[in-house]
Amino acid sequence: MxxxxxxxxxxxxxxxxxxxxxxxxxxxxxxxxxxxxxxxxxxxxxxxxxxxxxxxxxxxxxxxxxxxxxxxxxxxxxxxxxxxxxxxxxxxxxxxxxxxxxxxxxxxxxxxxxxxxxxxxxxxxxxxxxxxxxxxxxxxxxxxxxxxxxxxxxxxxxxxxxxxxxxxxxxxxxxxxxxxxxxxxxxxxxxxxxxxxxxxxxxxxxxxxxxxxxxxxxxxxxxxxxxxxxxxxIGSPSMNFFDADLRGNAGGELLLRLADGTEIVANRSAAPIAADRVTLGIRPEHIEFGDGMAADNRVSGTVQVVERLGCDTLLHIDLSGSPLVMRQPRDLADIHAGERVTCRFPTEACHVFAD
The missing domain is CATH 3.40.50.300 (P-loop containing nucleotide triphosphate hydrolases)
Structure with a gap:
């Protein structure tokens, strides 16, 4: 060695x-x-x-x-x-x-x-x-x-x-x-x-x-x-990214507004944020879906493609013109292309980038 x-x-x-x-x-x-x-x-x-x-x-x-x-x-x-x-x-x-x-x-x-x-x-x-x-x-x-x-x-x-x-x-x-x-x-x-x-x-x-x-x-x-x-x-599928406006920064939490007006609270930033325009990132496997979701940080979109991989399922969703990939460790047999779905971005899973 x-x-x-x-x-x-x-x-x-x-x-x-x-x-x-x-x-x-x-x-x-x-x-x-x-x-x-x-x-x-x-x-x-x-x-x-x-x-x-x-x-x-x-x-x-x-x-x-x-x-x-x-x-x-x-x-x-x-x-x-x-x-x-x-x-x-x-x-x-x-x-x-x-x-x-x-x-x-x-x-x-x-x-x-x-x-x-x-x-x-x-x-x-x-x-x-x-x-x-x-x-x-x-x-x-x-x-x-x-x-x-x-x-x-x-x-x-x-x-x-x-x-x-x-x-x-x-x-x-x-x-x-x-x-x-x-x-x-x-x-x-x-x-x-x-x-x-x-x-x-x-x-x-x-x-x-x-x-x-x-x-x-x-x-x-x-x-x-x-x-x-x-x-x-790093990560497969790749992290989802969304352009967002930084609306507030207090107590370690960042208040973001997406292009469609949806407000997201995030608390994960790789570096201090000074810009007004930022990028919100979340990994497909960290998105919540189904019963028991909290009421905050919810987003809705239309399913474009369903990839059934056996051990898990990938949903490709149109989120008001922005692409979103969500990964779920189960067979979502009742979800099909064209359906409207709601999911949630957990605050602790959100990344915010100024670059």
Whole structure:
């Protein structure tokens, strides 16, 4: 396990600044996920850490040693690519051990490390197969195995599951979580899929346009997003947002008025509110519906679409011209498109953003 520190690292291509100067520390044994939309700079940052892309400015330190100018093999990191990058003419065993062969390690050492990695990844029975004979999930495990044999200080994973279908992604998430526990390694994982980040990471770094918007534990980002961008990116389905006027601010409670005149009392704000125009946010799963609702903070709209997912139901509602998604952990068999429904925004579940 090793500690990574980025100090004022930036990246520009000519006059185009992709990553403004940023600082980031990943502790020993931590699983850190870099998330954000496509083009936000997360893969570029990973390549800078790996030494595949030079930083325009700043320093990269591994265990306090400045490796900014070091070549990739000298940094003590191993990278797993999105495309697997397997050699098609080599079997699984040769692919896993290729890095060791290039390093001129002894044949016995190569065999031992290949066997150990294959056992961890449950590839024992596949060592003689060629890449074309493997599934996508098996190919990804081979790529991870090749990284394991190098005994790196830090594992870098660049969207390793994006080429897999939904069922395989779920299985590979479990594989990576299990592998992390057995290796007790420092890992930095790049993904645009916030579900992967939420289920795997100790800490999540949310990036936007090359900047770090917020860093925190998964549930901290879910419950206490620093701004509207983070609130909209973390959580599935995404948080609902509504333009609102701030009508009052007393005793920790905010009185808001929506576009249709509905008044909402909220008490959750990520930062002090000084603006008159704000954004109200509430997660689909936090909206109340059915019998027993309190009389305050009620809103009404017309159901547009009903998604019945088995374990829960999503209602897509037109709220006076604004879209609202509500999630209920039950089968709302008696609700259909075109019906008028009333639901409630609990005060404690409302987020207010000034940005």
């Amino acid at each position: 090793s500690k990574l520190a980025l100090q004022a690292v930036s990246k520009s291509f000519g006059s185009l600044e992709i990553i403004p100067p940023l600082d980031l520390t990943v502790e020993h044994g931590e699983f850190c996920a870099l998330v954000g939309p496509s083009g936000c700079g997360k893969s570029t940052l990973l390549r800078i850490i790996a030494g595949l892309e030079p930083a325009t400015s700043g320093r990269v330190l591994v265990d306090g040693e400045d490796v900014t100018g070091a070549e990739p093999p000298e940094r003590g990191v191993a990278m797993v690519f999105q495309s697997y990058a397997l050699y098609p003419h080599m079997n699984v065993s040769a692919n896993i051990g290729f890095g060791l062969k290039i390093a001129r390690r002894a044949a016995d050492e190569i065999r031992q490390k290949v066997d150990a990695a294959a056992e961890k990844l449950r590839l024992d029975a596949l060592l003689a197969r060629m890449p074309r004979e493997l599934s996508g999930g098996q190919r990804q495990r081979v790529a991870i195995g090749r990284a394991i044999t190098r005994d790196p200080k830090i594992f870098l994973l660049d969207e390793p599951l994006s080429n897999l279908d939904a069922a395989l992604r779920g299985g590979m998430r479990v594989e990576i979580a299990r592998l992390r526990q057995s290796l007790d390694a420092t890992m930095i994982y790049v993904t645009h899929d916030q579900v992967e980040a939420m289920t795997l990471a100790d800490r999540i770094v949310v990036m936007n346009k090359g900047r770090i918007e917020q860093i925190g534990a998964p549930m901290d980002l879910y419950h206490k997003p620093a701004n509207r961008f983070v609130a909209g990116f």
